[in-house]
Amino acid sequence: MYKASICEGCHKSCVIHIYKDKDDIDIYGNECEVGLEYGKFKSKEDKEIFTTIIRIKGSEKHKVLPVKSSQEIDRSLWIECSKALSRIYVGPPISLGDIICKNILNTGVDIISCRTIERDKRV
Numbered sequence: 001m002y003k004a005s006i007c008e009g010c011h012k013s014c015v016i017h018i019y020k021d022k023d024d025i026d027i028y029g030n031e032c033e034v035g036l037e038y039g040k041f042k043s044k045e046d047k048e049i050f051t052t053i054i055r056i057k058g059s060e061k062h063k064v065l066p067v068k069s070s071q072e073i074d075r076s077l078w079i080e081c082s083k084a085l086s087r088i089y090v091g092p093p094i095s096l097g098d099i100i101c102k103n104i105l106n107t108g109v110d111i112i113s114c115r116t117i118e119r120d121k122r123v
Helices: 033-044 075-085
Strands: 002-006 015-021 024-028 047-056 064-074 099-101 111-113
Touching: 002 033, 015 033, 024 033, 047 075, 064 075, 064 099
Parallel strands: none
Antiparallel strands: 002 015, 015 024, 047 064, 064 111, 099 111
């Protein structure tokens, strides 16, 4: 497995490349020891913020809405989250940060809007 991550351990913000093969972990790109430790931490972590799009119904201008999880979700649940969200349609108006789906898959994590979409003006 390959994973790239920007190190948040110090002010240098190195791009760390993590190669993981069963028990063997190789970390490249770190410019200090803090980056090496950060890479080891990221290699064990299997949770990330989930991002996707959902469909909008009733808007001429926009067809999809970008959304993200309010907290990190285990990667093993991403496919099931995608399936659940594929059945959802939302209608405008939608504000940035609105909760689109509360407690997805009973994880305690909400799916929130990443964009504001106004209602279409009728002429």
